[in-house]
Amino acid sequence: MSQCCAGPASITRVHCPDGATCIGAPEGDAEPRPGLPAVVTGRRRHLQHSVKNMLAAFISRVLRRVAQKSARRVLVASRKSSNDATFEIKKCDLYLLEEGPPVTTVLTRAEGLKYYRMMLTVRRMELKADQLYKQKFIRGFCHLCDGQEACCVGLEAGINPSDHVITSYRAHGVCYTRGLSVRSILAELTGRRGGCAKGKGGSMHMYTKNFYGGNGIVGAQGPLGAGIALACKYKGNDEICLTLYGDGAANQGQIAEAFNMAALWKLPCVFICENNLYGMGTSTERAAASPDYYKRGNFIPGLKVDGMDVLCVREATKFAANYCRSGKGPILMELQTYRYHGHSMSDPGVSYRTREEIQEVRSKRDPIIILQDRMVNSKLATVEELKEIGAEVRKEIDDAAQFATTDPEPHLEELGHHIYSSDSSFEVRGANPWIKFKSVS
Amino acid sequence: MAAVSGLVRRPLREVSGLLKRRFHWTAPAALQVTVRDAINQGMDEELERDEKVFLLGEEVAQYDGAYKVSRGLWKKYGDKRIIDTPISEMGFAGIAVGAAMAGLRPICEFMTFNFSMQAIDQVINSAAKTYYMSGGLQPVPIVFRGPNGASAGVAAQHSQCFAAWYGHCPGLKVVSPWNSEDAKGLIKSAIRDNNPVVVLENELMYGVPFEFPPEAQSKDFLIPIGKAKIERQGKKTKIYKHPSILVKFNLEVTVINMRTIRPMDMETIEASVMKTNHLVTVEGGWPQFGVGAEICARIMEGPAFNFLDAPAVRVTGADVPMPYAKILEDNSIPQVKDIIFAIKKTLNI
Numbered sequence: 001m002s003q004c005c006a007g008p009a010s011i012t013r014v015h016c017p018d019g020a021t022c023i024g025a026p027e028g029d030a031e032p033r034p035g036l037p038a039v040v041t042g043r044r045r046h047l048q049h050s051v052k053n054m055l056a057a058f059i060s061r062v063l064r065r066v067a068q069k070s071a072r073r074v075l076v077a078s079r080k081s082s083n084d085a086t087f088e089i090k091k092c093d094l095y096l097l098e099e100g101p102p103v104t105t106v107l108t109r110a111e112g113l114k115y116y117r118m119m120l121t122v123r124r125m126e127l128k129a130d131q132l133y134k135q136k137f138i139r140g141f142c143h144l145c146d147g148q149e150a151c152c153v154g155l156e157a158g159i160n161p162s163d164h165v166i167t168s169y170r171a172h173g174v175c176y177t178r179g180l181s182v183r184s185i186l187a188e189l190t191g192r193r194g195g196c197a198k199g200k201g202g203s204m205h206m207y208t209k210n211f212y213g214g215n216g217i218v219g220a221q222g223p224l225g226a227g228i229a230l231a232c233k234y235k236g237n238d239e240i241c242l243t244l245y246g247d248g249a250a251n252q253g254q255i256a257e258a259f260n261m262a263a264l265w266k267l268p269c270v271f272i273c274e275n276n277l278y279g280m281g282t283s284t285e286r287a288a289a290s291p292d293y294y295k296r297g298n299f300i301p302g303l304k305v306d307g308m309d310v311l312c313v314r315e316a317t318k319f320a321a322n323y324c325r326s327g328k329g330p331i332l333m334e335l336q337t338y339r340y341h342g343h344s345m346s347d348p349g350v351s352y353r354t355r356e357e358i359q360e361v362r363s364k365r366d367p368i369i370i371l372q373d374r375m376v377n378s379k380l381a382t383v384e385e386l387k388e389i390g391a392e393v394r395k396e397i398d399d400a401a402q403f404a405t406t407d408p409e410p411h412l413e414e415l416g417h418h419i420y421s422s423d424s425s426f427e428v429r430g431a432n433p434w435i436k437f438k439s440v441s
Numbered sequence: 442m443a444a445v446s447g448l449v450r451r452p453l454r455e456v457s458g459l460l461k462r463r464f465h466w467t468a469p470a471a472l473q474v475t476v477r478d479a480i481n482q483g484m485d486e487e488l489e490r491d492e493k494v495f496l497l498g499e500e501v502a503q504y505d506g507a508y509k510v511s512r513g514l515w516k517k518y519g520d521k522r523i524i525d526t527p528i529s530e531m532g533f534a535g536i537a538v539g540a541a542m543a544g545l546r547p548i549c550e551f552m553t554f555n556f557s558m559q560a561i562d563q564v565i566n567s568a569a570k571t572y573y574m575s576g577g578l579q580p581v582p583i584v585f586r587g588p589n590g591a592s593a594g595v596a597a598q599h600s601q602c603f604a605a606w607y608g609h610c611p612g613l614k615v616v617s618p619w620n621s622e623d624a625k626g627l628i629k630s631a632i633r634d635n636n637p638v639v640v641l642e643n644e645l646m647y648g649v650p651f652e653f654p655p656e657a658q659s660k661d662f663l664i665p666i667g668k669a670k671i672e673r674q675g676k677k678t679k680i681y682k683h684p685s686i687l688v689k690f691n692l693e694v695t696v697i698n699m700r701t702i703r704p705m706d707m708e709t710i711e712a713s714v715m716k717t718n719h720l721v722t723v724e725g726g727w728p729q730f731g732v733g734a735e736i737c738a739r740i741m742e743g744p745a746f747n748f749l750d751a752p753a754v755r756v757t758g759a760d761v762p763m764p765y766a767k768i769l770e771d772n773s774i775p776q777v778k779d780i781i782f783a784i785k786k787t788l789n790i
Contacts, residue, residue: 198576205574212542217566223532227539257532418573419611421580422635433742
């Protein structure tokens, strides 16, 4: 029996002679036993692991001889999936901190499946938005976050639903992870009644409970997020606010003002710089005198996080959330990530960076593939299971797109609604003095 | 008739009233309250009433307010509710808006509205538009207040009137109190309103005392936002927007104190114009695209146009950045003589 190559946590694929595809395994694996099919696994907690493996292997060999075609399926089915696995994650660079997040983490099967599904949903949703935009169902601005899925999913995994999040215009992923349905997001993009903002907001202005958008003005969400954190501290409810901004926004003066007041008043605010290396078409080296964004908080401690690894993001977020909740004040996280699309749908994204660079990230650092390989490799899930999730996600997205392209536009009468909250109705002027719209709160 | 029926219905009260009158019993001296103290009272009452209300701005706490409007509040309510900020308008205005989105009811003070220009993006894009953009999901119950317009000798960068700028934007409410009663009633209404309200005060009026009617002394005294007040009834209409000038007329002029810039009470103005047939608007701000310009445009488009016997006229600040020298400054804002001249011209006398 041949041995699969055991290697570091990067993805290497090897074809084993028995036809199965083995994935390069994380470090510290058990030596493959001679006489067993050469699938190398990660560290386990099951006590009867080796016995089960031997038994499974024996059964599978027997069945393979019986039905060659269904060999792979049987091979997989006979292997019981594990409940959890431990993974090593990249150590975060620290600024003004003695200790950082842990370098290993446990991922349960349930968590892994959830993160996988969420990331895949965000990916497919963004790609569908791309398609709808090109078909002219979506108008105006459309800033996609495919490539950055580990950020929104990892952040959500590190906080409670009762915590608060605010972000920039590249918001669709966070909209989903904060609880908006794909349907309501796509229908808002297409400007329909069933959109989460009733078609009044569009891509950059989607809101839900404990999620404050979606902000069109670069950097404005910095002080807003600090204000939400102030409300958390004021109410004494132990909640925190994640305030996201990009590498471009990091150079906004109001971000520095927000840092100052958050630190001064010890606001429970986690400032998060999603550094995808480009502010529109300007690379970080051309925009920032210091592109060490995790140090830009000056007097605020910072972490540099691998934003392509959902587990790294999760652990860093938990660490940061804990820091804030303990009353120490704000903390800053820089998530190193990458966007596959250009700045927006009107930017092909290749005039200021090379196709090779994009391809390199896709093949070596794709967040979904990183998780997928980890899960399959450590038997948290099978390839088939993940494919099934993929099919379910595809259906969900397709149904949502169908809704988003067929739901009617808002009633014209609603043009004047929602000017003021909690007010009696009044008249709003239209394009000429004879056109009046009723405004209802 | 009324007196007789009064005696029959309420004999004891009338008799005691007569007795009182016979003994020359004088009513208590009317309560005089400055505009500053009225705003202070209004904020104090609302801070006491609702613990979600808090005040932030430069020097509002330990300094007692740059113009002493928040005097005594920090001593009473402490650091949590009266917050001194660094000189970071865009930052603290944004923080205030965020706090409002998360359920608190902030009062954000700008030392003068000139400095609000640094934060104007947060006022307009983060506060005013959010309820609409979110399809009614996210209200922003915030008050932005501070002195607006000309002061005395503070020159161009510190004398701009922002009524037209803020009045331009849907989603905002903009109020402009004149006397103490206005100040207290409007600040209380603004704080209780679930929308972003801009309260344009006037520094020169802070120290001016006015008679405070009994109803204004109540803790629930509110002046509705969106209603103008007819300060005096006469035969001709005049509208005060910024009545920081005390005027005595020989003419029979109706004086309307707008109180609210947005939403503007056109009904009161139109009804008055239809009675008096003339209109003069008065404001401290620049003429081009000003509040007076809007009023005139609406009068033209509305039912009152046909009642005008002469074109409506605006009295405004001079179309220059505010100069410093006294003679120049005096002639850059509407003076009493300028208003009277305009009225007489309109009346053709």
